[in-house]
Amino acid sequence: AQSVTQLDSQVPVFEEAPVELRCNYSSSVSVYLFWYVQYPNQGLQLLLKYLSGSTLVKGINGFEAEFNKSQTSFHLRKPSVHISDTAEYFCAVSGIGSSASKIIFGSGTRLSIRP
Amino acid sequence: GAVVSQHPSRVICKSGTSVKIECRSLDFQATTMFWYRQFPKQSLMLMATSNEGSKATYEQGVEKDKFLINHASLTLSTLTVTSAHPEDSSFYICSARGQGRGSPLHFGNGTRLTVT
Numbered sequence: 001a002q003s004v005t006q007l008d009s010q011v012p013v014f015e016e017a018p019v020e021l022r023c024n025y026s027s028s029v030s031v032y033l034f035w036y037v038q039y040p041n042q043g044l045q046l047l048l049k050y051l052s053g054s055t056l057v058k059g060i061n062g063f064e065a066e067f068n069k070s071q072t073s074f075h076l077r078k079p080s081v082h083i084s085d086t087a088e089y090f091c092a093v094s095g096i097g098s099s100a101s102k103i104i105f106g107s108g109t110r111l112s113i114r115p
Numbered sequence: 116g117a118v119v120s121q122h123p124s125r126v127i128c129k130s131g132t133s134v135k136i137e138c139r140s141l142d143f144q145a146t147t148m149f150w151y152r153q154f155p156k157q158s159l160m161l162m163a164t165s166n167e168g169s170k171a172t173y174e175q176g177v178e179k180d181k182f183l184i185n186h187a188s189l190t191l192s193t194l195t196v197t198s199a200h201p202e203d204s205s206f207y208i209c210s211a212r213g214q215g216r217g218s219p220l221h222f223g224n225g226t227r228l229t230v231t
Contacts, residue, residue, distance in 0.1 A: 034219055043121070043208050043222035044159075090158065092220075102149070103212075103220050107158045 002027040002093045004106035012112045013081055021076040021109045023065075023091030033074040034092040034103065035065055044090065050074060061085070086113045117143050119211050121223025128199055129231055136194045136226045138209030144189040145211035149220065150182075153206040165192040199230040 005024045013019045025031060032051050036044040048059025055067040065076045074091060091106040118141040128134050138148055146167045151159040163184050164172040171184035181203075183195040192211075196203055206227055210220040 036222075041206075041225070041227065043119075043224040044210075044220075045222070046219045049219050102161060102164065104161070105159045110156075 002029075002031060002095055002104050004091050004093050004104055006091055006106035006109050008109050009107065010110045010112065012114060014114050015083055016080050018079050019077065019081050019085075019111065021089050021091075021111065023074045023076065023106060025072050025074065025091075025093045027072075027093060027095060030096045032094045032096060033065075033067060034094070035059065035063070035074075035076050036090045036092060036105075037061075038088045038090065038108075040087075047076070047089075081111070081113050083113050083115065085111060087111060117211070117213050117221040119209065119221045119223045121209050121226055123226060124224060125227045125229075127229045127231060130200055131198055133195055133197045134199055134228060136196075136207055136209070136228075138192045138194070138211070138223050140190045140211045140221070143211075143213055145192075145213070146189060148186060148192040148209055148211045150184060150192075150194050151208045151210065153208060153225075155206075159208065162194075167192075196228065199228070201230045204228055204230045 003026050007022050034049045035047040038044045047063050048057045050057045050067045058064045063078050088108045090108050092103045094101050094103045120139045122137045148165040150162045153159050162177045165184045165186040167186045173179045186192040208225040210222045212218050
């Protein structure tokens, strides 16, 4: 079984400042990792995913994440945030397997951008 | 890209009635769909895995007789909340996983259910 921990429930950041949202996972098997963003009253949108290969993954909206196997982390970063980045961000993990493998979500981090 | 359509986006119903939520994969076939429930300011809780042509697999603690799932085709799964109660009020989100290993989940825009 897999689990995901997002230590920060809320992260306030000033506009144009860098941000890092932390994510740690645990699993007894190899995993795929994902970051999703949720805007109010909407579903989730995929930001980026790590399947294999390069540990630095670039996604949409200027976000990137780095897979660190030794630290079992997959932190999300953006060098300069905008007001429009205000949203809830979820880290997720899935065991490698069939398409029916469940994806487990972390508790989410609310990113609030201050002007 | 892969699109998942969920309908309705918002529904208000009276206690004791049933509500059906539809989830469609518009441009891909989804043999497996997932139904999540999200409470305010909380994460997504997986309710059940919907498999085309077979019975859904429910997570522990989820009443299968209350949350009926039907996956009649490769592009449609439905969730019916039967005999709804106010505590069933929540945000329900469906998702479908594309073909192939490592395919991410594609989400519908969710259904806000309010039971009065």
